[in-house]
Amino acid sequence: MSTPRRHRSAFACQNCRRRKVRCSVSVTGIPCVGCTQDSIDCIVHQTQGLKRQQPKETFGQHDSFHGPLELDLGLPAAEARRALQPLSPASVDQGLSSAASYASPNDGSKRAGDARSSRSGTELRGNQDEQRAGTEISSAALGQNNQIAGAPFYTGEAPGFTSILDACSPSQQPAARHILISEVPISLSDEDREYLRYKGVFTLPQKSTCNELLRAYFHHVHPIMPVVDASVLLKLHQTGKASEWNLLLLWSMFFVAANFVEANVWTHEGYSSRNEMKLAMYSRAKCMYDNGGETDKVVLLQSALLMGFWHSNRDGHSQPWYWTGVAISLAQILGLHRDPDSFKFNTSFPSHRRRLWRRLWWCCFFRDRSLSLTLGRPLRINLNDCNMPMASAADVISDIGQIPHSVAKAYIPDDLPQLAEYWVLLIQLNKLLGDVLTLCYQPFGPSPMLQQIQSLEEEILQFYIPERHGKTQSRLSSFYLYHLQMNYYAVLITLYCPFIANAPSDLPLENKETWQAEIRSKMDSAALRSNAVVDNIVRDKLLPFSSPMTAPLLVSAMHVHLLNCKSEDALSRRLSLNKLELCMMVMEELEEMYTSASVYRGVFLEAIRQLHPNYSASSTMSDSNSTDFSQPRASFSNDAMMVPLINDDILTALLDESSCFNFWESFSDIQMEPIQPGL
Structure with missing residues (x-):
C-alpha cells in the first residue's frame, strides 16, 4: 500500500507563502495561526474571480502564482469570498472568534477550540522550521547548499549527532564541520530601541575623544589582545561613519582604551575621573550585549574578551572570569578550537576570516591560562581537544596592510610587527604555564614525578626571551618586552612553589633536603629577577603603559618575598x-x-601586619639606616581605602609556603567594601 502524499492548500496568506509553510487560513479564517503567533498582519491577495475547485498542489511545487488564485478552502463560496476581503481590526476579532467554532463545531467552549487550533498550528510550523534548519545544515555540510549565507556554524565532532553525515559524504571523507548557514536577523522593538537610547549607547563621544580612544586601543590593547579587524574600523572611522560600525564592539574597545588616555580626554567629556569614564563605557557595552539583539557570535566573542578586563565589586557576576568563560563558550560554539581545514581546504571561508579566528582562539587560550593562575580557577580549555593552528605574527599584521598609510600612521604603532612577535611568544609561554598548572596544581591528579618536573623545568628554561634592542626600540615595545619577561618569571615561580614543602614521592629521602633547598634558591632567584624587571619599568618611566594584566604578574614574586619575611x-x-x-x-x-x-595591595598589607603588627605602609622605601623594619612608619594616607576584608583562611594561604596558587583559591572568596570601579 503506497503512502499517501502530503498536500498543502493553494490558498495561503502572504507571510506563509513567503516562508513556504502550511497556512491555516482555510480552517481558521483571517488571521491564520502563523500570523497570530508572530503578531503581524495576515494579508491575503485579492483575486479577480473564482474558478472551480482544482486538485491541491503538492508542497513546494510553486512558490508564487500568476493569474487568478485557485481555491481549495473546503468552504462554501460565499464564505470563501468573505475570507478574501481586506483585513480590518474588526475582522481580526471576528476571525479569531469564528475559527474555533469552525474547527470544532460540536465543542461547547470556543476558547478551548481556539487554543487547540493555535497549539496545533504552532507545533506544525515549529516542526517544519526545525526540519528546514536540519536540512540546511546537512546540505551545507555535504557541499550541496548553493544558497548565499553568511553565518558561520560548527556542526560538532563525533559522537555528536551530526557525525552521521560522514556516512553520506562522498569519497569516504568526513563531512565539513565548519559551514555557513542563513542568518536570522533580529529587529529591535521601539521599546528596546528607546531603552538603549536612554542608556546612552547611541551617543558616541566627541570625534576628538574617539580619535584618542582608538589610538590608545591600537597602541596599548591590540598588541596583546588582537581581537579586532583593524581595517574595518579604521576605514569607517576615517570616513566619519564610525557610528555605523557595531556599537557593542565599539563601546567594548572604548572601555578598555580609557585606561590609557590622558586626563584631559575624560575631563573634556565631562567625567570627574578615569574610573567614572570606564564605568560609563562598560555599562553601555554591557547594555548593548544584553539588549542590543546582536546575533553575530564573532562580535559577541570579541566583546566578551574585552569586557573580561572589567573588575568591580558592583557586579560580582561580571568579573573577568565570567566574561572570559562566555568568550570561551562562544569560541567553542563557533568551532574555533578546531582547524576548519583539518581534512581538506574549506573554500567557504576567506583567508582573512581564518586569520581572525586564529587570533580570537589563542586570545581565549591566553586569558584562560593567565586568569587560572591569578584567580586560582580551573583551566577551561583542554588542548588535547584542540587542533586550531598556532597564530603567527603575520596573522596580527595582515589587516593593517589594507589601511591607508596616513590612517595607519595616526593610529597604529610603527613597530607593530615586533609587538606581534612578542604576542606569539606570550601565547607559547602560556602553553607552558598550562602544563605547569596541570602537572602541579590538580588536587586529584597523580603526584608529579621527579622526571616530569625536571623535563618541564628544562623546557621552560630553554624558552627564548629576546633581548632589548637598545635605543632603537620604542618605549612601547620595551614595555611589552618587560611584560613578556614578567610572565616568564611568574611561570618559573609557579613551577617551583609547591615543592618547597612537598618533594616528589620518588625522590630519595637522603636527597630531599638538598633538592628542596635548590628549588628554594631557584624560586628566590626568579622572584629577584622579576623585581629587576619591575625596576627597569620604573626607571624607564614605562609604568603608564601598564595593562590590566600587569598588576597580577607582580603577585607571584610578592608572595615569595612575603614568605622570606618569615x-x-x-x-x-x-x-x-x-x-x-x-x-x-x-x-x-x-x-x-x-x-x-x-x-592586591590591601591583601599584602594585612599579611605583613600579621607578621609585624606595628608595620604601617609608606609611600617611600624604608630608611636604609633603620635596623628594625617592624617600627612604625609614616602612614600612607590611603590605607583606609585598602578595603578587602581578610579572613584567617586567606592569610593562612598567603603565608603558606606550599602554594601561591592555593592562596588565590582562597582570595577568590574575598569580601570588599565599596571601592571605585575599574579594572
Whole structure:
C-alpha cells in the first residue's frame, strides 16, 4: 500500500507563502495561526474571480502564482469570498472568534477550540522550521547548499549527532564541520530601541575623544589582545561613519582604551575621573550585549574578551572570569578550537576570516591560562581537544596592510610587527604555564614525578626571551618586552612553589633536603629577577603603559618575598621586605587605573601586619639606616581605602609556603567594601 502524499492548500496568506509553510487560513479564517503567533498582519491577495475547485498542489511545487488564485478552502463560496476581503481590526476579532467554532463545531467552549487550533498550528510550523534548519545544515555540510549565507556554524565532532553525515559524504571523507548557514536577523522593538537610547549607547563621544580612544586601543590593547579587524574600523572611522560600525564592539574597545588616555580626554567629556569614564563605557557595552539583539557570535566573542578586563565589586557576576568563560563558550560554539581545514581546504571561508579566528582562539587560550593562575580557577580549555593552528605574527599584521598609510600612521604603532612577535611568544609561554598548572596544581591528579618536573623545568628554561634592542626600540615595545619577561618569571615561580614543602614521592629521602633547598634558591632567584624587571619599568618611566594584566604578574614574586619575611635571619627579613615594598609601591601607582591593584595591595598589607603588627605602609622605601623594619612608619594616607576584608583562611594561604596558587583559591572568596570601579 503506497503512502499517501502530503498536500498543502493553494490558498495561503502572504507571510506563509513567503516562508513556504502550511497556512491555516482555510480552517481558521483571517488571521491564520502563523500570523497570530508572530503578531503581524495576515494579508491575503485579492483575486479577480473564482474558478472551480482544482486538485491541491503538492508542497513546494510553486512558490508564487500568476493569474487568478485557485481555491481549495473546503468552504462554501460565499464564505470563501468573505475570507478574501481586506483585513480590518474588526475582522481580526471576528476571525479569531469564528475559527474555533469552525474547527470544532460540536465543542461547547470556543476558547478551548481556539487554543487547540493555535497549539496545533504552532507545533506544525515549529516542526517544519526545525526540519528546514536540519536540512540546511546537512546540505551545507555535504557541499550541496548553493544558497548565499553568511553565518558561520560548527556542526560538532563525533559522537555528536551530526557525525552521521560522514556516512553520506562522498569519497569516504568526513563531512565539513565548519559551514555557513542563513542568518536570522533580529529587529529591535521601539521599546528596546528607546531603552538603549536612554542608556546612552547611541551617543558616541566627541570625534576628538574617539580619535584618542582608538589610538590608545591600537597602541596599548591590540598588541596583546588582537581581537579586532583593524581595517574595518579604521576605514569607517576615517570616513566619519564610525557610528555605523557595531556599537557593542565599539563601546567594548572604548572601555578598555580609557585606561590609557590622558586626563584631559575624560575631563573634556565631562567625567570627574578615569574610573567614572570606564564605568560609563562598560555599562553601555554591557547594555548593548544584553539588549542590543546582536546575533553575530564573532562580535559577541570579541566583546566578551574585552569586557573580561572589567573588575568591580558592583557586579560580582561580571568579573573577568565570567566574561572570559562566555568568550570561551562562544569560541567553542563557533568551532574555533578546531582547524576548519583539518581534512581538506574549506573554500567557504576567506583567508582573512581564518586569520581572525586564529587570533580570537589563542586570545581565549591566553586569558584562560593567565586568569587560572591569578584567580586560582580551573583551566577551561583542554588542548588535547584542540587542533586550531598556532597564530603567527603575520596573522596580527595582515589587516593593517589594507589601511591607508596616513590612517595607519595616526593610529597604529610603527613597530607593530615586533609587538606581534612578542604576542606569539606570550601565547607559547602560556602553553607552558598550562602544563605547569596541570602537572602541579590538580588536587586529584597523580603526584608529579621527579622526571616530569625536571623535563618541564628544562623546557621552560630553554624558552627564548629576546633581548632589548637598545635605543632603537620604542618605549612601547620595551614595555611589552618587560611584560613578556614578567610572565616568564611568574611561570618559573609557579613551577617551583609547591615543592618547597612537598618533594616528589620518588625522590630519595637522603636527597630531599638538598633538592628542596635548590628549588628554594631557584624560586628566590626568579622572584629577584622579576623585581629587576619591575625596576627597569620604573626607571624607564614605562609604568603608564601598564595593562590590566600587569598588576597580577607582580603577585607571584610578592608572595615569595612575603614568605622570606618569615626568615629567622634579621638581615634577610629586611632585604625581603625591601623587595616586597618595591612591588607595593608599583601597586600603589597602578591603583589610579586598576581596582585589582588596590585589592592586591590591601591583601599584602594585612599579611605583613600579621607578621609585624606595628608595620604601617609608606609611600617611600624604608630608611636604609633603620635596623628594625617592624617600627612604625609614616602612614600612607590611603590605607583606609585598602578595603578587602581578610579572613584567617586567606592569610593562612598567603603565608603558606606550599602554594601561591592555593592562596588565590582562597582570595577568590574575598569580601570588599565599596571601592571605585575599574579594572
